[in-house]
Amino acid sequence: MGFVGGACGYGSLVDVKPLRARVGAVNPILFKNGEGCGACYKVRCQDKSICSRRAVTIIVTDECPGCSGGRHFDLSGAAFGHMAVAGEGGPLRNRGELPVLYRRYAF
Numbered sequence: 001m002g003f004v005g006g007a008c009g010y011g012s013l014v015d016v017k018p019l020r021a022r023v024g025a026v027n028p029i030l031f032k033n034g035e036g037c038g039a040c041y042k043v044r045c046q047d048k049s050i051c052s053r054r055a056v057t058i059i060v061t062d063e064c065p066g067c068s069g070g071r072h073f074d075l076s077g078a079a080f081g082h083m084a085v086a087g088e089g090g091p092l093r094n095r096g097e098l099p100v101l102y103r104r105y106a107f
Helices: 011-015 028-034 077-083 089-093
Strands: 023-026 040-045 056-063 073-075 100-105
Touching: 023 028, 023 040, 023 077, 028 056, 040 073, 040 077, 056 073, 056 077, 073 077, 077 089
Parallel strands: 023 056
Antiparallel strands: 023 073, 040 056, 040 100
16 A cells, blocks of 8 residues: 555544554456545454464555455554464564455454
């Protein structure tokens, strides 16, 4: 994500509840020229060697123009850390692309 708060203009709000930096950029199809701003998704990593079974709820704050396909999310470090097996947050963030399942979520 290129700048603080992303293209959606959330600025420093991404660091306070309910966001708590669990944010992400999505591919252009999900971003929908900005209509996707604020959409929530539950994302769960499928790599059981390093990921817990917990899904993380992220809020879309930006577009990831280089991302393609419906399953591509560029997640914040906090979002990655939430999905990790205890003590594996750092290694999970350094993995790069991971297989995920996701679904749109409404509070």
